[in-house]
Amino acid sequence: DIVMTQTPLSLSVTPGQPASISCKSSQSLLYTNGETYLYWYLQKPGQPPQLLIHEVSNRFSGVPDRFSGSGSGTDFTLEISRVEAEDVGVYYCMQSIQLPLTFGQGTKVEI
Amino acid sequence: QVQLQQSGPGLVKPSETLSLTCSVSGGSIGSTNHYWGWIRQTPGKGLEWIGSIYYGGITSYNPSLKSRVTISVDTSKNQFSLRLSSVTAADTAVYYCARPFRNNGYCGFDPWGQGTLVTVSS
Numbered sequence: 442d443i444v445m446t447q448t449p450l451s452l453s454v455t456p457g458q459p460a461s462i463s464c465k466s467s468q469s470l471l472y473t474n475g476e477t478y479l480y481w482y483l484q485k486p487g488q489p490p491q492l493l494i495h496e497v498s499n500r501f502s503g504v505p506d507r508f509s510g511s512g513s514g515t516d517f518t519l520e521i522s523r524v525e526a527e528d529v530g531v532y533y534c535m536q537s538i539q540l541p542l543t544f545g546q547g548t549k550v551e552i
Numbered sequence: 553q554v555q556l557q558q559s560g561p562g563l564v565k566p567s568e569t570l571s572l573t574c575s576v577s578g579g580s581i582g583s584t585n586h587y588w589g590w591i592r593q594t595p596g597k598g599l600e601w602i603g604s605i606y607y608g609g610i611t612s613y614n615p616s617l618k619s620r621v622t623i624s625v626d627t628s629k630n631q632f633s634l635r636l637s638s639v640t641a642a643d644t645a646v647y648y649c650a651r652p653f654r655n656n657g658y659c660g661f662d663p664w665g666q667g668t669l670v671t672v673s674s
Contacts (some may be wrong), residue, residue, distance in 0.1 A: 492661065537658040544598060547598055
């Protein structure tokens with residue numbers, strides 16, 4: 442199985458300030474078609490995860506542009522340019538290049 | 553807009569079979585090439601993909617659960633189901649159904665069902 446490792450596991454942020462979360466995979470997520478199958482989710486309390494970023498850097502429909510993703514191969518980063526109160530929750534990365542699909546352990550973001 | 557609604561018991565006895573159903577509205581399971589999935593979440597193991605089913609009935613399961621899992625689809629009812637046999641306390645989790653946002657492959661999940669807390673206890 443591909444192991445997804447996130448750092449940090451928790452993050453205390455100030456509204457208006459930036460935040461960054463790292464996700465490293467145990468194998469490259471770059472497929473032969475040139476796509477990299479890395480996704481980011483935010484899970485708010487009491488809700489299912491919601492998709493933020495697909496294929497490393499593409500914001501999903503309706504996701505504010507303060508969220509951005511970057512990286513390649515095995516190293517990826519989610520950045521929030523200016524954290525807002527509604528951004529609190531747990532962030533997860535996920536890979537889909539290989540079954541079983543696997544998730545990172547989550548990064549809890551608090552204000 | 554596709555929505556997923558989960559149903560099933562929240563309490564299952566040890567050694568029995570957990571059964572959950574995910575009803576799809578706003579779209580037809582039989583008319584899209586999606587890999588409809590089940591994911592569970594525990595405090596200890598976090599998010600764990602259980603398996604997925606293609607509308608034609610092709611399934612893929614997590615090897616860690618494969619011997620106990622069955623995912624099926626009923627296109628006439630526009631729903632898909634999860635059965636997990638011989639449950640133990642370790643199977644206590646919030647179970648989600650979800651659909652990849654893009655068809656014809658595995659990718660990020662959206663939408664998700666509301667989640668069902670299943671507790672395994674006598």
